[in-house]
Amino acid sequence: xxxxxxxxxxxxxxxxxxxxxxxxxxxxxxxxxxxxxxxxxxxxxxxxxxxxxxxxxxxxxxxxxxxxxxxxxxxxxxxxxxxxxxxxxxxxxxxxxxxxxxxxxxxxxxxxxxxxxxxxxxxxxxxxxxxxxxxxxxxxxxxxxxxxxxxxxxxxxxxxxxxxxxxxxxxxxxxxxxxxxxxxxxxxxxxxxxxxxxxxxxxxxxxxxxxxxxxxxxxxxxxxxxxxxxxxxxxxxxxxxxxxxxxxxxxxxxxxxxxxxxxxxxxxxxxxxxxxxxxxxxxxxxxxxxxxxxxxxxxxxxxxxxxxxxxxxxxxxxxxxxxxxxxxxxxxxxxxx
Amino acid sequence: xxxxxxxxxxxxxxxxxxxxxxxxxxxxxxxxxxxxxxxxxxxxxxxxxxxxxxxxxxxxxxxxxxxxxxxxxxxxxxxxxxxxxxxxxxxxxxxxxxxxxxxxxxxxxxxxxxxxxxxxxxxxxxxxxxxxxxxxxxxxxxxxxxxxxxxxxxxxxxxxxxxxxxxxxxxxxxxxxxxxxxxxxxxxxxxxxxxxxxxxxxxxxxxxxxxxxxxxxxxxxxxxxxxxxxxxxxxxxxxxxxxxxxxxxxxxxxxxxxxxxxxxxxxxxxxxxxxxxxxxxxxxxxxxxxxxxxxxxxxxxxxxxxxxxxxxxxxxxxxxxxxxxxxxxxxxxxxxx
DNA sequence: CTGAAAGCGCTTACAG
DNA sequence: CTGAAAGCGCTTACAG
Numbered sequence: 109x110x111x112x113x114x115x116x117x118x119x120x121x122x123x124x125x126x127x128x129x130x131x132x133x134x135x136x137x138x139x140x141x142x143x144x145x146x147x148x149x150x151x152x153x154x155x156x157x158x159x160x161x162x163x164x165x166x167x168x169x170x171x172x173x174x175x176x177x178x179x180x181x182x183x184x185x186x187x188x189x190x191x192x193x194x195x196x197x198x199x200x201x202x203x204x205x206x207x208x209x210x211x212x213x214x215x216x217x218x219x220x221x222x223x224x225x226x227x228x229x230x231x232x233x234x235x236x237x238x239x240x241x242x243x244x245x246x247x248x249x250x251x252x253x254x255x256x257x258x259x260x261x262x263x264x265x266x267x268x269x270x271x272x273x274x275x276x277x278x279x280x281x282x283x284x285x286x287x288x289x290x291x292x293x294x295x296x297x298x299x300x301x302x303x304x305x306x307x308x309x310x311x312x313x314x315x316x317x318x319x320x321x322x323x324x325x326x327x328x329x330x331x332x333x334x335x336x337x338x339x340x341x342x343x344x345x346x347x348x349x350x351x352x353x354x355x356x357x358x359x360x361x362x363x364x365x366x367x368x369x370x371x372x373x374x375x376x377x378x379x380x381x382x383x384x385x386x387x388x389x390x391x392x393x394x395x396x397x398x399x400x401x402x403x404x405x406x407x408x409x410x411x412x413x414x415x416x417x418x419x420x421x422x423x424x425x426x427x428x429x430x431x432x433x434x435x436x437x438x439x440x441x442x443x444x445x
Numbered sequence: 446x447x448x449x450x451x452x453x454x455x456x457x458x459x460x461x462x463x464x465x466x467x468x469x470x471x472x473x474x475x476x477x478x479x480x481x482x483x484x485x486x487x488x489x490x491x492x493x494x495x496x497x498x499x500x501x502x503x504x505x506x507x508x509x510x511x512x513x514x515x516x517x518x519x520x521x522x523x524x525x526x527x528x529x530x531x532x533x534x535x536x537x538x539x540x541x542x543x544x545x546x547x548x549x550x551x552x553x554x555x556x557x558x559x560x561x562x563x564x565x566x567x568x569x570x571x572x573x574x575x576x577x578x579x580x581x582x583x584x585x586x587x588x589x590x591x592x593x594x595x596x597x598x599x600x601x602x603x604x605x606x607x608x609x610x611x612x613x614x615x616x617x618x619x620x621x622x623x624x625x626x627x628x629x630x631x632x633x634x635x636x637x638x639x640x641x642x643x644x645x646x647x648x649x650x651x652x653x654x655x656x657x658x659x660x661x662x663x664x665x666x667x668x669x670x671x672x673x674x675x676x677x678x679x680x681x682x683x684x685x686x687x688x689x690x691x692x693x694x695x696x697x698x699x700x701x702x703x704x705x706x707x708x709x710x711x712x713x714x715x716x717x718x719x720x721x722x723x724x725x726x727x728x729x730x731x732x733x734x735x736x737x738x739x740x741x742x743x744x745x746x747x748x749x750x751x752x753x754x755x756x757x758x759x760x761x762x763x764x765x766x767x768x769x770x771x772x773x774x775x776x777x778x779x780x781x782x
Numbered sequence: 783c784t785g786a787a788a789g790c791g792c793t794t795a796c797a798g
Numbered sequence: 799c800t801g802a803a804a805g806c807g808c809t810t811a812c813a814g
Contacts (some may be wrong), residue, residue, distance in 0.1 A: 111807055122785045127809055138783055153559035158498035158809035162790050167495070169560065177520035177527075178720070187514045190541045194552075198577045199560070201506070205529045215531075221491035223506065223536070223560055234507070253807085328724060357724050364726060383515070384721055387665060387694050389701060448791055459801045464793055471794085474799055496791035499806050 110153045117146035130155065161223070169199040170410055171224040171398065173215060176208045177229045181399055182230070182383040183254060188403020189228060196320055196411050198225075209233050220247065226410035228252055243422075248413035252314045254408040255424060257297055261413065263406040263425045267297045270395040270429035271304025271351065275379050277393070278347045279312045279429060283375055287320040287338060287345035289331050289355050298323070300381065301351045320345055328358035335362035346440070347375040356392055360436070365374030371438035381432050391434035402427050447490045450744035456484035467492065489628045498560070506536040507747055508554060510559040512544045512568045517691065517719040518568070518736055522589060525687055525740020526565060533748050545740055546570050563747035565589055569632055573714075582757075589743040592761060599660065600743040600748065600762045605636045607732040607766035608641025608688065611714050614730070614768060616649045619777030624657040624675060624682035626668050626692050636661070638688045638716065657682055665695035671698040672699035683777070690719045693729055697773070708775035718769050728771035739764050 116123045121140060128134040129144040136144075147153075161167045170193050174182050188203075193200050201224055203215040208305050212231055216238060218225065226248030229239065236256050242249050243260050251262040278286055288305050291298040302323075320343060325331045331350060335358065338345070348363075350356035356378030363374050370376055370390055378385060380395035407427055413420065453460040465471040466481040473481070484490070498504045502724035507530050511519050516552060523539075530537045533740045538561055540551040549568055553575060556564065563585030566576065573593050579586050580597050588599040625642050628635040640658070646653050653721055657680060670688060672695065675682070685700075687693035700711050707713055707727055715722060718733030742762055750757065 109807095113807080123808080124785060124787095125783090131809075135783065140783080154554070156499070156807050157558065157560055158495050158504070159790090160809080162493070162499055162792085163808050163810090165790080167560070177524045183514035183520055186539075187541065190514075190539065194540070199555070200539045202523075202537045203531070204524065217491070218536070221494065223494055223504070225802090235457035349808080357721075361724060361726070384694075387698060389698070389726055414790085444613065446791095449793095450791080460792080461794080461801060461803095462799090464799085472799070477799080493791050496806090497793085499790090499808085500792050502806085514786090588789075 110151050110158070111156065112153070114151055115144065117152050118151060119143045142176055148442075166225050167199075167223040168197060169201050169224045169383065170414075171201045171203065171216075171219040171230045173203045173205060173212060173231055176204055177204065180384070181380060181397070182254065184382075184399035185230070185403040185406075188400040188405075189252075189407045190267045190403075192404045192407035193411075196407075198411065205231055207231065207233070209235060213238050216242070221236060226250075226414045228406050228410055229410060230254055232256075246365075248410050250406050250413070252402055253297065258424060259422060261409055261420075261422045263402050263409060263423070263427060265397040265402065266426040267300035268295045268304040268307070269426075270379060270397070271301035271349075272308045273304075273429065273431055274379065274395045275305045276312075277309035277433070278349060278375065278377055278437065279308060279314065281375070281437060283347035283437075284314055284318070285317070285346045286314075287343070287348045287386070288316075288322065289319070289325050289348060289350040289359060290323045290371045291321045291325060291351050291355070298351060300401075305349060317343075319343060323420045325355055328354040328361075330358065331355035332358035332362045335359045336346045336366070337425040339366055345374060347371075347377065347380075347437070349377045353378040353385045353392060353394055356394070356436075357384070357388060360388060360392075370436055375437040378438055385432075386434065388436075390436050393437040394432050396430040396432045398427055398430070422440070446493070447488050448493065451488055451489070452481065452484045452490050455488060456480045465731070466736060489672075502685075503562055504536075504560040505534060506538050506561045507744070507751075508538045508540065508553075508556040508564045509541060510540045510543055510549065510566045510568055514541065515722070518590065518717060518734070521736035522567070522648070522740040522743075523720075525737040526589075526744045527740075529741045529744035530748075531533075533744075535748070542568055544568065544570070546572060549682065550575050553579065554716070563587075564753045565743050565747055567591055569593075571631065585747050587743050587746045587750070589739055590634070595761060598746055598757075598759045598761060600739050600746060600764060601634070602739065603763040604637035604733040605641040605644070605766055606763075607716060608638035608686075609645045609735070610641075610643035610766070610768055611716065611732045612642045612686060613649075614770070615686060615712065615714055615774065616645060616680060618712070618774060620684035620774075621651055622654070622681075622683045623651075624655075624680070624685045625659065626662050626671060626685060626687040626689050627658070627660045628692070630660045635688060642686060656680060662692055665691040665698075667695065668692035669695035669699045672696045675769040676703055682711060684708075684714065684774070686712065686714045686716075688716045690715040690717040690722045690729060690731055693731070693773075694721070694725060697725060697729075706772055714774055722769075723771065725773075727773050730771045730774040731769050733763055733767040733769045735767070 168265045186294045205212040232254035255262040377395035385392040449460045541550040567589045569591035592599040715729045715731035718731045720731040
């Protein structure tokens, strides 16, 4: 391994000078600098990151904790995080908790005392004391997609607004009997989407039928079964708003299996705009989250926190949504008139 | 930050003893050990990973380089890698190259001199000199899904066998006029799948129509367009073998748009078994790759390489495939008899 | 502008 | 079994 000593010897200067040349923080004579840079190049020298870390207390690495890789929302988000982190010369360290709080605490503890300068977290559990603890120690921490009230920096989709606009679209297209297939209510994002739905229905003075509001649906298999159940219980909504695209896929499958058409008999609206949504039959109308953007913003935020001594107060950044209109929602006003 | 000195003071011993107690490599009196462990616990001491890294030349971190997060095969694979790496007390460092060779070289260089003990790589470019270089330096390196002849350790799907079995299934179901929608021929895995297809066709003494073999198809959008082109050119295969599930989705979309039925008019066979494949309409018959398993094996392999001084010769591990039979392939022999 | 020296927090050969 | 000391490769205050 080539060390700073080798470079110093080759350049005929002291190791201090090599270090100063490379850091750029302290002036070095032009001639000296050139000799050093030439030696660095000739030898292919790269500073030892452990020694630098030990000295500086910085690793230039950022940790990312996500619950799993199954959800189709994470890849795009990681993409944004990865690009941004690399752009700023950081390395990305990844951990996955499978929603296991013990594991999460363990990983955070490890990373904390190891090789990261900041942390991005995308899990959400009922007990978040360990995260608040980190925050209290002023450790650079940002939540993505998930949030913890207003206590910790977070970058999230404007879920309420998204669900509000989506529901308004359905209403404007003449749908009245809207079924909501919602995720786990313990998650803030699903509470917000529910609130957005309610807000739009109230504004339009439409009735929300309790029997058509189903919470705690977690996957496309779940929503498929639940939709079959809706039919079996004798309900027949004219539209279904699924608060995630995978849920929408399950619902489409159920509707088709029962022999109904989309959007002819029942319209389907999703939330997410994952890649597959353009591809299903019929293509899904949905509320697009900018996962890549969300990733970018969260990474920029941690880096900002890392570089600032001051104690910023937490910022909750709402990334706007976009309505993507495809064929799974029709226009009842036209058909019936 | 709590250091080994604090622990030593609290336990009333020297820092050497604390270190020895924690490492477990060198005998320590029971009584002493207990005092130390108690102090460690009381103080919540965690050794500084930089200091350890500097001293030991080991980081207990493993790097992973993938081309992108778009492909649906990576999440499951990363999942397997992540679980395995963590199980062995390692941390996972992630980089993504967007198929950019310059970036790839840069990241490898960075990681190499930084914080990783071993590297898993899933990119494949024409110029792999930098990987062979690493291998020559005896740096622990494993390729996944991709391979570099027999020179570097690799964990891959048995692509030839998979394509062979898939094609045989089509043939056994009475399909004869089979269209192959294949990926980039510059990738070994697509050459192997092509070879498996050819082998099955030859064994069955069926003709491979050149016009029905299309290579270098890269996405579902590509395969959609190419399938439309096949129809527009006046061909009408009775089955299409797409060498990846996303390609199969594009093909299904094209077939449906042209008003044909699957598998009634045309059967579709995929390769991958990504999660979505069970969900499309009709559910896709496909050749399942065990991405999770592949991830696990590759991680186990790097760790083995890291822990062995000896110079293992490269092992190419073929992970078996599984035929997943769903509704996108019918049975012509029954229909026509 | 430059060099010699201290020190970051560990581990381990050396001495006892 | 245990302690004092050297050294891993850096950075930076100190002195010149």
